[in-house]
Amino acid sequence: MDKPLKYAVFGAGSWATAIVKMLSENLDEIGWYMRSVYTKEHLLREQHNPNYLSSVEFHLEQLKLSNDINEIAEYADVLIFVIPSAFIHSELEKLRIDISKKIIVSAVKGIMPETGLLVGEHFHDVYNIPYDNIAVIAGPCHAEEVALERLSYLTISCSDADKAKSIAENLSSDYIKTKISDDIIGVEYAVMLKNIYAIAAGIAHGLGYGDNFQSVLMSNAVREMKRFIKKRHKMKRNINNSAYLGDLLVTGYSVFSRNRMFGNMIGKGYTVKSAQMEMNMVAEGYYATKSAHLLHEKSAKKSQIPIINAVYQILYENKNPKKVFKRLTEKLD
Numbered sequence: 001m002d003k004p005l006k007y008a009v010f011g012a013g014s015w016a017t018a019i020v021k022m023l024s025e026n027l028d029e030i031g032w033y034m035r036s037v038y039t040k041e042h043l044l045r046e047q048h049n050p051n052y053l054s055s056v057e058f059h060l061e062q063l064k065l066s067n068d069i070n071e072i073a074e075y076a077d078v079l080i081f082v083i084p085s086a087f088i089h090s091e092l093e094k095l096r097i098d099i100s101k102k103i104i105v106s107a108v109k110g111i112m113p114e115t116g117l118l119v120g121e122h123f124h125d126v127y128n129i130p131y132d133n134i135a136v137i138a139g140p141c142h143a144e145e146v147a148l149e150r151l152s153y154l155t156i157s158c159s160d161a162d163k164a165k166s167i168a169e170n171l172s173s174d175y176i177k178t179k180i181s182d183d184i185i186g187v188e189y190a191v192m193l194k195n196i197y198a199i200a201a202g203i204a205h206g207l208g209y210g211d212n213f214q215s216v217l218m219s220n221a222v223r224e225m226k227r228f229i230k231k232r233h234k235m236k237r238n239i240n241n242s243a244y245l246g247d248l249l250v251t252g253y254s255v256f257s258r259n260r261m262f263g264n265m266i267g268k269g270y271t272v273k274s275a276q277m278e279m280n281m282v283a284e285g286y287y288a289t290k291s292a293h294l295l296h297e298k299s300a301k302k303s304q305i306p307i308i309n310a311v312y313q314i315l316y317e318n319k320n321p322k323k324v325f326k327r328l329t330e331k332l333d
Contacts, residue, residue, distance in 0.1 A: 005076075005077040005078050005103070005166070006029070006031065006075060006076045006077050006078070007023055007027055007030055007031065007076055007077075007078045007080065007170065008030065008031030008032065008033065008064075008072045008073070008075060008076030008078070008079055008080065009023070009030065009031070009032050009033070009080045009082060010033045010069065010072065010073075010079065010080065010081045010082060010083055010091070011033070011034070011081065011082035011083040011084075012032075012034035012035070012036060012039050012049060012051070012052070013051075013052055013082065013084065013281075013282070014052040014053050014143035014144070014281075015082050015107060015109070015143045016032075016034075016052075016082035016083075016107075017049045017052050017053045017056060017143065017147075018053060018056075018141075018143035018146035018147060019080060019082060019107060019137070019171070020032055020058070020063070021053075021056050021058070021146060021147070022146065022171045022173065022176055023170060023171065024058065024059070024062050024063075025173040025176075026169070026170045026171075026172070026173070027062070027170060028062065029062055029063070029064055030062060030063060030064065031064045031066070031072040031075045031076045032063055032064065032065050032066070032072070033066055033067070033068070033069050033071075033072040033073075034065070034066075034067065035067065035091070036067070037067050038050070039051065040065050040066070040067055043058070043060075043063070043065060044060065044065065047059075047060060052143070053143060053144070053146075053147040055147055056147050069091060069094045069095060070094070070095060070096050070097050073095060073097055073099055073102070074097050076102070077102060077103060078102070078103045078105060078167065079099065079102050079103070079104055079105065080105040080107055080137070081104070081105065081106055081107065081108055081119065082107040082108065083108065084108070084110070084282040084284060085108050085109070085110030085111060085112060085113060085119070085284060085287055085288070086110075086113060086282065086287050088108060088112065088119070089112060089113075089114050092126075095127075099127055099129070100127055100128045100129060101133075102129070102133070103133045103134075103135070103163060103167075104120070104123045104127075104129050104133060104134050104135070105134075105135045105136070105137060105167060106118075106119040106120055106123075106134070106135070106136050106137070106188065107136075107137040109191050109192065109195055109284040109288075110191075110192050110195070110284040110285075110287050110288045110291070111188075111192050111288065111291050113287050113290065113291055116291055116294055116295055116298075118185065118188045118189070118192075119136075119188065120134040120136060120184060120185070120188055131159055131184070132158070132159050132160040132163070133160070133163070134158065134159075134184065135156055135157060135158035135163060135164060135167055135184065136156070136157045136158070136184050136187050136188045136191065137154060137155075137156060137167075137171075138154065138155045138156075138157065138187045138188075138190065138191050138243040138247055139152075139153070139154065139155070139191075139242075139243070139246065139247040139250060139251075140152075140153060140242055140246040140247040140249065140250040140251075141153060141154055141176075141247075141250075142250060142254055142256040142257070143256075144256045145256070146175075146176070149174075149175040150175065151175050151177070152175060152176055152177070153176075153177045153178070153179070153242055153246070154168070154171055154176060154177070154178045154179075155178070155179050155180070155181050155187060155241075155242060155243035156168040156171070156178060156179075156180050156181070157180070157181040157182065157183055157184040157187040157188070157243070158180070158182070158184060159182055159184060161180060161182065164180035164181070164182075165180055168180055179242075181241075181243060183233075183235060183237050183243075185229075185232070185233040186229045186233050186235065186237050186244075187243050187244075189225075189228065189229045189232060189233070190225060190229065190243060190244045190247065190248070191247065192284075192288045192291070192292065193225045193228060193229075193248075193288070193292065193308075194225070194247050194248040194251045194252070195251060195259045195283070195284045195285030195288050196259075196285045196288050196289050196292060196307070196308055196311055197217075197218070197221040197224075197225070197248055197251070197252055197307060198248075198251040198252045198257050198259035198260045198263065198285055199259050199260070199262055199263035199266070199283070199285040199286070199289070199311050199315075200217060200221070200252075200263060200307050200310065200311050201214060201217060201218065201252040201253070201260055201263060202257075202259065202260040202261060202262060202263020202264035202265070202266070202267060203263040203264070203266050203267040203311070203314065203321055203325065204217055204263075204267065204325060205260070205263075205264050205267060206263065206264040206265065206266060206267020206268040206269075206321075207267040207321060207322055207325055209325070213329070214252075214253075216332050216333075217252075217307070217332065218248065218249065218252055218253075220306075220307060220332045220333070221248060221252070221307055222239060222240075222244070222245050222248055223239075224303075224304070224305055224306070224307055224308065225239065225244065225248065226239040226244075227303040227304060227305070228292070228296075228303055228305060228308075230303075231299060231302075231303050232295070232299075258279065258281050258282075258283050259283045259284065259285040261279065261283075262275055262276075262279060262283035262285065262286065263285075263311075265278065265279070266314060266315070266321060267321055272286070272315055285311075286315060289308065289311050289312050289315055289316070290312070290315075290316060292305070292308050292312075293308065293309070293312045293316070296308070306328060306331040306332070307328065310324050310325065310327075310328045
C-alpha cells in the first residue's frame, strides 16, 4: 500500500493560513514554511498567526513549522506555494534541494514579474517539473470566509485528474466544496486577471460610479478575460464557470478583496505608493497589471483589453483616474 503523501504550505499570509486550516481538517501533519521567525515563534506560543486570520487556532501537533525553506521542501511530497508573486522568485532562489520529483501546487494569485511566466511554467522551465505534476488552486474563495467556516468553493486544476482529485479531497470539508479541471493554464491566467479587474471595480467605486456601471464593468471584464486567455491557450472552456466568472465576481465585489480595496483608494485620490503603504498587504493585481500589459505588448495577435489598459495607465503611467475612466466608459457595452 502506498504511503500517504505529505503536504506542505509555503507562505504565511491570509491565503496560506486558510489553506493550512483546510488541510488540517484532513491531515495529521502539515509542513509550513514561513520566512518570519517572529511569526513562527508566535504561532508556537499562541497557536495562531499573529498577522493574518488571527481567529484561527491551530493544533500545534499537526504543524511542522520552519523558517528553512529547504527543510520543508525536503519533508513534503506536495508543495503548495502561497507566496506573493512579487516575492516568490527571491524565496525560490533559497532552494538547494532537487524538487523535480515533487508535486507543485500554485496558490499564487499572479505571475512571475521577472519573466512574465505563469508560476506553473516557471516551475516547469526552471525546476524541470513535469506539467502532470503541477496544479493550481482557484476560487471563488476568500481566506476570511474560510476562517469563519462559511461555505466556500475551490477549483483544483491539473492535467492529471487523479492528482487533482487527491489534492481536492485533502482540501475538502463540510464548509469547503471542491471540483477539478484540466485547464491549468486558463485557470492560472484567470486567477491573475481577476485581480486586475477587481482593482478596476475599486477605482470605479472610489470615483463614485454606482452599481449600474459596476455590472457593466464586470460583464465586460469577463469577456475581456475570455479574449485574453484564448489568445494564450486555446481550448474548450466555459468562462462562466466558478473558476473564471465566480472568482472574478467575488474578487470584484467583496469587502474582503484587497485588490478592490486598493483600487478604491486609488479612485479616492491616493497615490499608488501611499495606498500600498496604508494597506500593509500585497495587492497582487498591481503586479499582475504590469505583467498582463507586457504580455499583451509582446503578443503578435493582440486582443481588445480596454479595462487592463485603463488600470495600467492609472497605476504605471500616473494618468488621472477620473479622465481614464471617462474614456473607458465609451469603450464598454
